[in-house]
Amino acid sequence: MKRIPNWRGGLAAVWMMTGLAAATGWVAPSMAQEPTLRLPEYQTVKLENGLTLLLLERRQLPLVSLHWVLKSGGAIADPAGREGLASLTAGLLRKGARSRTAGQVAETLDFVGATFEAGAGLDCASGSCEFVKKDSAAMLDLVADLLLHPAFPAAELNKLAKQEIDGIKEEKAVPEQVIGRYYAGALFGSHPYGRPVGGTETSLARITRKDVARFYEERYAPNEMILAVVGDFSSAELVRRLRDLFGAWKPKSVPAVRLDPTAAVTGRHALIIDKPDATQTFFHFGNLGLAYTNQDRVEVEVVNTLFGGRFTSMINTELRIQSGLTYGASSRFSPLRVPGAFTISSFTPNASTERAMTLALETLKRLHDQGITADQLKSAKAYLKGLFPPRFETNDQLAATLAELELYGLDRKFIDGWFGRIDALTLADARRIIDQYYPLENLEFVFIGQAAVIEPVAKKLAGDVRKQAIEAPGF
Amino acid sequence: MFHRVGSRNEHTGITGLSHFFEHMMFNGAKKYGPKMFDRAMEDSGGRNNAYTSEDMTVYQDWFPPGALRLIFDLEADRTRDLSFDAKMVESERGVVANERRLSVENNDRNLLGEQLMAAAFTAHPYHWPVLGWMVDIEHWQREDLEQYYQTYYAPNNCELVIVGDIQKDTVIQLAREYLEPIPAQAPPRPVTTTEPEQTGERRVRVHKFAQLPSLQVAYHSPAAVDPDYLPLNVLEYILLKGESSRLYRRLVDQEQVANSVDGGQTAHLDPFVFLFDIQPRDGVPVARVERVLNEEIAKLQSAPVTGRELQKAKNTAVADFYRTMKTIDGKANALGTYDMVFGDYHQLFQTVDRINQVTIADVQRVARKYLIPQHRTVAELVPEKAAAETKK
Numbered sequence: 001m002k003r004i005p006n007w008r009g010g011l012a013a014v015w016m017m018t019g020l021a022a023a024t025g026w027v028a029p030s031m032a033q034e035p036t037l038r039l040p041e042y043q044t045v046k047l048e049n050g051l052t053l054l055l056l057e058r059r060q061l062p063l064v065s066l067h068w069v070l071k072s073g074g075a076i077a078d079p080a081g082r083e084g085l086a087s088l089t090a091g092l093l094r095k096g097a098r099s100r101t102a103g104q105v106a107e108t109l110d111f112v113g114a115t116f117e118a119g120a121g122l123d124c125a126s127g128s129c130e131f132v133k134k135d136s137a138a139m140l141d142l143v144a145d146l147l148l149h150p151a152f153p154a155a156e157l158n159k160l161a162k163q164e165i166d167g168i169k170e171e172k173a174v175p176e177q178v179i180g181r182y183y184a185g186a187l188f189g190s191h192p193y194g195r196p197v198g199g200t201e202t203s204l205a206r207i208t209r210k211d212v213a214r215f216y217e218e219r220y221a222p223n224e225m226i227l228a229v230v231g232d233f234s235s236a237e238l239v240r241r242l243r244d245l246f247g248a249w250k251p252k253s254v255p256a257v258r259l260d261p262t263a264a265v266t267g268r269h270a271l272i273i274d275k276p277d278a279t280q281t282f283f284h285f286g287n288l289g290l291a292y293t294n295q296d297r298v299e300v301e302v303v304n305t306l307f308g309g310r311f312t313s314m315i316n317t318e319l320r321i322q323s324g325l326t327y328g329a330s331s332r333f334s335p336l337r338v339p340g341a342f343t344i345s346s347f348t349p350n351a352s353t354e355r356a357m358t359l360a361l362e363t364l365k366r367l368h369d370q371g372i373t374a375d376q377l378k379s380a381k382a383y384l385k386g387l388f389p390p391r392f393e394t395n396d397q398l399a400a401t402l403a404e405l406e407l408y409g410l411d412r413k414f415i416d417g418w419f420g421r422i423d424a425l426t427l428a429d430a431r432r433i434i435d436q437y438y439p440l441e442n443l444e445f446v447f448i449g450q451a452a453v454i455e456p457v458a459k460k461l462a463g464d465v466r467k468q469a470i471e472a473p474g475f
Numbered sequence: 476m477f478h479r480v481g482s483r484n485e486h487t488g489i490t491g492l493s494h495f496f497e498h499m500m501f502n503g504a505k506k507y508g509p510k511m512f513d514r515a516m517e518d519s520g521g522r523n524n525a526y527t528s529e530d531m532t533v534y535q536d537w538f539p540p541g542a543l544r545l546i547f548d549l550e551a552d553r554t555r556d557l558s559f560d561a562k563m564v565e566s567e568r569g570v571v572a573n574e575r576r577l578s579v580e581n582n583d584r585n586l587l588g589e590q591l592m593a594a595a596f597t598a599h600p601y602h603w604p605v606l607g608w609m610v611d612i613e614h615w616q617r618e619d620l621e622q623y624y625q626t627y628y629a630p631n632n633c634e635l636v637i638v639g640d641i642q643k644d645t646v647i648q649l650a651r652e653y654l655e656p657i658p659a660q661a662p663p664r665p666v667t668t669t670e671p672e673q674t675g676e677r678r679v680r681v682h683k684f685a686q687l688p689s690l691q692v693a694y695h696s697p698a699a700v701d702p703d704y705l706p707l708n709v710l711e712y713i714l715l716k717g718e719s720s721r722l723y724r725r726l727v728d729q730e731q732v733a734n735s736v737d738g739g740q741t742a743h744l745d746p747f748v749f750l751f752d753i754q755p756r757d758g759v760p761v762a763r764v765e766r767v768l769n770e771e772i773a774k775l776q777s778a779p780v781t782g783r784e785l786q787k788a789k790n791t792a793v794a795d796f797y798r799t800m801k802t803i804d805g806k807a808n809a810l811g812t813y814d815m816v817f818g819d820y821h822q823l824f825q826t827v828d829r830i831n832q833v834t835i836a837d838v839q840r841v842a843r844k845y846l847i848p849q850h851r852t853v854a855e856l857v858p859e860k861a862a863a864e865t866k867k
Contacts, residue, residue, distance in 0.1 A: 001574070034728060044596060061801075068704045103728070106718035113794025132794070161732055166734045166757050169686035173583045277684035279580045280573070310522070312513045321510060324569025329578050379518040386539045388521015394801045424605040471686060 037388060037419050042402060047243060048111035049251045055238060056230040058395060062133040065410050066143060066232035068406050072224040076192035078216070084199015085207055086120035086450050088160060089215045090127060093118050094121025094198055095156035095463025098149040114139055116146070117258040122193055123337045124407055130396060133232045137241075144245035150216060154179045155208040161204045168201055172470050175282040175448040176347070181475040183446040186271045187341055189261040201473035205431060216449075221252040224288065225337055228403040229394040257352055260337040264288045265444045270462035274451035275470040281449035282347040283357065287439035289333040289342035292408040296433060298335060298421040300356040301336045303433045305380040308344060308366075318363045319346050325356045333437075337408070342437065354457045361461075368440055372430050381422050388418065476550060477634045477811040479804045480627035481742065482605045489619050491607010494527040495496060496569050496623055500534065502563040503526075504555035509563055512549055519545055527605055530744045531815050532627075544649060550635075551653035559620050575606045583856055584752070587681050587691055591708045591854035594679045595693045595748055599670040607705045629660035634814060638807040657679040670695070670746065672850075679854040689754060689856035690761050691738075693766065694846050696749040699742035704836040705829050707749060707845065711739035712788035713780055713838065714771065715751070716795075719787070722751075722770050730767065732759045736855045738763065748852075749845060761850055761855050777836045792830050808814055 042056035075086040094109075094116055095102040109116050111134045112260030118127030131139040171177040181196045199207075226248075229238060265287050290300060301309070308315040310333025318327035329346035344364065348356035372380075391400055404412060443462075447454045451467055458465045481493050503509035516523055521538030536546050579585050589604045596602040606612075626632075635654070637646055673695060697703045715722045715736050726733035738750035755764045758761075780788075800806045814820040 001527075002501060053503065061797075063797075103719065103724070107787070110717040110719040110791050111783075113791040119668070159728070163727070163734050166687060166754070169757060170754060173685050173687075175581060176577070192743065275684075280576045290801075310517055312510065312517055317510070322566065324566035324573070327570055328621070329572040347573070347577060349573065379514070382520045383517045383522070387522055389538065390537060390804075393803070396801075404516070467552055474631075 019349060020293075037385075037415070038396075039401075039415045042230075042412075045239050047222065047247055049247065049249055050221075050225075051242075051246050051249070051404060052226045053239060053242060054226065054228040054399075054406060055233075055235045056228075056398060056402065057235055058230055058235060058398070059232045061395075062138075062232050063395060064133055064136055064233055065128065065130045065330065065395035065399045066140075067145070067228045067230075067396065068126060068130045068143075068402050069222055069226045069403040070125040070230075071123075071226070072219040072221065072278075073120060074123045075120050075195055075448060076122050076259055077198040077219060077257050078192075078199075078385055079196055079211075081126075081203060082207055082211055083195050083203040084124055084161075084164065085211055085215050088157065088164070088204070088207055089152075089199050089212050090118040090120045090125040091154050091160055091164075092156060092212060093127070093146045093150050095160065096151040096153045097145045098151065100142075100145065102153070103140070103409070108138070110140060112138070112465040116143070120197055120412070122195075122340075124199060125154060126400075126403070128396060136233065138141070141247060144177060147220070148249055149323060152162070152212050152216070156210060157207070157209050161207060161268060164198060165201050165204050168198070168204075169471075172275075174276065175273075175280075178475065179273075179282050179284050179345070179446060179448050180343075182271060182448070183343060184341060185475045186263060187287070187444045188262055188442070192257065193262065193336065193338075193340060196475050201475065203474075219254055221254055221433075222246060222249040223251040225252055226403045226406045228399040228406075230402070256418075259338055264289065264439070264442060266442050266444070267464075268441075268443050268462040268466070270445040270447065270458040270465045272454050272458055272465065272467045273446070273448040273449050273470050274467060275448055278350070278449040280347045281356075281416070281447055281454055282345075282351055282468050283360075283445065283447050284343050284345045285360075285443050285445040286331075286344050287344040287442055287444060288339045290335055290437065291339050292335040292337060293410065294335065296437070297335060298418060298432050299425055299429055300437055302377070302422060302425055303372065303430050303437075304331060304333060306376050306382055307367055307438070309385060315344065315360065315363050315369060318359050320355055321350070323355075323358070323380040323422075324361065325349075325352050328432065329360065330474050336420055342439070350453045353447075353449070353453055354460075354465055357461065363439060364438065367438060369435055371434060372427070374427060377425070377427060377430060381425070384422055385419055476534045476554075477636065477815050478627060479530075479632050479634075479815060480532055480536075480609070480663070481528050482603060483529045483600045484627065484663065485600060485603070487609075487614050488608075489623075490577075490603040490611045490690075491571070491626075492607070492615055492623055493532055494565070494605055494607060495612070495615070496620065496627075497525045497532050498528045498567050498571055499559070499620065500553050500557065501515075502567060503560060504553040504559050504706060505558065506552045507549060507597070508558075509560065510554065515545060516542075517614050521546065529601055529605060529747075531812075532630065533808070533811065534845060535804070535807075543641065543645070547649045547653040550590060551657065554630065554633070554654070555657045557624055557628070559617055559624075560616065563568070564620070564698075565618060571606070572609065572612050573772060575609060575612065576681065579604070583683060583685055584689060584691075586683070587689055587854050587856045588750075588752075590679045590681055591691045591693050591750075591852055592748070592825055594677045594854070595600060595673075595695070595852040596670055600669050601670070601743075601745065626663050627658060630654060630657050631659040632663060634656075634811060636807045636811040636814075638803045638810070645817045646714055646740065653862050655845065666745070673852075676848050677852040680854065681854070682857045682859050684860075685856060687734075687754065687757055688761050688858055690751075690764055691753070691854045692751040693748035693852045695850045696747055696845055698744060698746050703747075703841050703844070704740070704742070705820040705826070706833045707740055708792060708829065708843045709785070709788045709833045710775070710838050710841055711749070712792050713784060714775065715739060716788075717791055721775075722753075725771060726753065726764065726767055732756055732764050732767065740813065744816055765853065772842065772846045776839065776846065779839050782835065785835055785838065786835070788832050793827050796826060796830070 047054040116129035331344045334340035519542040731735040738752040813823040
């Protein structure tokens with residue numbers, strides 16, 4: 001491959017399992033004019049019990065995609081020591097309901113070639129189901145059954161938890177799969193965003209059926225749910241059907257999770273995860289980023305495109321294109337309900353650890369010292385506008401987008417106004433964004449690799465250096 | 476753009492060169508010098524990627540309709556006049572070595588898979604990995620690159636697939652203007668090596684610092700054009716696709732001896748392998764997992780599947796087939812792949828009918844023909860607690 005797939009940061013921050021994949025095609029405006037961008041028309045319906053329905057008819061293919069978001073079901077609600085509870089609760093939804101066993105659910109889905117996925121992110125739980133139009137009645141019944149009447153069989157919990165524990169051990173063999181979790185822990189500490197969404201080897205073992213049932217009873221409620229459906233259906237008919245299926249679900253008062261913005265890291269700190277067989281050093285560094293609803297979201301994306309968001313970005317040019325020190329270097333912001341992480345990341349052979357780190361920091365410094373040029377700004381604008389439509393090509397991408405906007409209290413104006421905000425961005429704005437959002441002195445560093453190689457480098461970078469073995473439970 | 480060249484066309488000493496070439500194609504040509512290809516494309520709202528397989532090298536561009544002419548100009552420039560600047564070659568050698576470190580040395584599953592294939596194929600070039608052996612990455616020469624370019628990057632060895640908001644006539648006119656003047660070359664030497672029949676099980680072990688063991692089993696399987704390819708595809712769904720598949724139910728769900736099962740066949744020009752990739756649970760002997768796998772294969776050979784199970788496998792196979800084409804990118808990739816590997820893009824439109832024609836007897840027949848112990852290679856990752864000294 002020329003580059004690591006999924007290079008671009010998408011809109012999606014909440015959907016941890018699939019993300020918004022790359023694709024193409026939009027409601028094409030007249031090609032003679034400057035392209036504009038508008039979300040297709042969709043309908044919002046609020047049921048009496050508080051359930052929000054978002055419906056977008058799209059009939060090119062006989063397919064339907066359904067995406068649900070449960071605002072109160074994210075990992076930020078995990079009790080301390082029970083990390084992974086939100087994730088297990090969502091994962092167990094398909095493992096049995098009322099009159100169906102896990103095996104029957106799997107058989108029903110597979111027989112019609114449908115998919116059903118569910119998982120948790122930090123801010124919410126979410127899931128999706130995709131099926132062929134002719135199976136709509138049976139699939140909607142199934143989804144309602146799984147969401148409203150999950151059985152949470154103890155044997156299935158036991159199985160899933162053990163699989164997840166072994167899954168973590170397996171992932172720890174591949175540094176790029178786990179480094180983000182160590183970085184979140186280092187950056188956010190005891191703040192809910194510091195928690196590993198999927199739990200740890202020890203926390204998962206502690207979770208009981210009672211914990212799962214209580215989490216569901218307390219936190220799964222129609223007034224916390226957004227259900228976005230995109231595809232081949234008639235809205236009037238679908239609303240009737242969904243009202244029949246979900247209307248009797250009783251609203252609840254769900255205990256709110258206290259989620260204060262955390263303070264940015266001050267000073268420089270480093271965490272080394274020792275993996276004695278590593279031939280490369282993997283690193284993440286940065287500080288706090290921004291919230292999903294931050295007024296500078298679009299502007300930050302433009303600047304970040306230039307710094308670390310595309311192939312010819314400053315950081316990839318320095319670390320890969322000009323020096324061959326790595327296969328990829330990038331930077332990204334993870335927008336969440338309150339500010340999530342800003343991360344610069346790459347990896348390099350053991351022997352070039354210091355050179356790559358120095359170069360990465362110099363590049364960050366150069367962004368501050370020299371800023372960006374008018375030509376660069378023009379290029380970033382064209383790039384983002386040219387590649388924005390592919391983010392919304394498929395039914396599932398659109399359904400996830402509608403639900404995510406609703407989750408964060410935004411609406412179509414955020415998408416429809418996107419091109420205008422890009423166009424309006426000036427060099428002075430870019431300077432302000434650099435000063436405000438790109439940390440330089442205060443940085444949290446996380447490394448995975450051979451501690452003996454990394455330690456001397458880390459000690460030059462940071463005053464306080466901690467070490468941990470990769471096989472030690474947790475992150 | 477699909478170029479009919481992959482690791483299958485390499486030989487000892489230049490393994491990985493096709494993939495390296497995929498990288499060099501972005502490093503400057505006559506009109507658009509170093510870094511200019513990506514810059515020009517990104518400046519116009521476009522983006523690109525590329526991938527190399529055993530059989531082909533594929534370049535992908537995504538762009539707004541207004542950039543169509545630029546894309547032709549960029550593609551023609553690098554297809555006709557690629558430069559081989561010594562400094563760029565050395566820098567890119569580092570990038571590719573790092574890609575290999577990332578996806579093989581620091582990825583146990585891929586590391587094991589590489590050893591599995593090296594054992595399953597002794598004569599045929601599928602023996603070596605697409606990324607190439609590290610020692611070859613370090614040693615290929617500029618002349619190797621030039622010769623490769625001359626032979627394999629000629630227009631007669633390439634196909635262009637374009638899907639989206641375009642006018643057919645405009646595309647043909649641009650192709651005539653930009654691509655037609657590039658001279659054809661003598662066709663590449665055909666790959667004549669075929670893999671001799673395997674006459675007994677082969678076993679490979681990789682000892683490595685890791686927390687969990689891993690098991691991969693490969694059986695020789697037919698090329699994409701073989702009539703048995705789709706029956707094996709249906710068999711793949713019965714055995715290991717979805718939570719209601721036989722191996723998932725038995726290994727992951729009921730006996731809980733594995734964390735995941737994966738694998739199947741992938742379409743190739745020459746006979747390839749049908750893979751079982753199983754992650755055993757912590758503390759479960761790999762032999763136990765292997766025994767269950769062998770039992771399930773034997774069941775499929777001795778007793779016919781039910782009509783319902785066959786129908787379920789077909790339904791899921793068809794749904795997955797359509798899912799690969801939800802995007803214009805997926806459509807372009809499917810058209811090109813079918814034309815390259817299945818011999819004709821029209822095959823794409825017959826796939827659903829052909830899946831639906833697979834019978835109960837077909838499934839049993841291909842299970843008996845291909846999943847036999849003499850044609851099996853078994854690879855096992857043995858976790859070592861103490862770390863080996865691997866500093867580089």
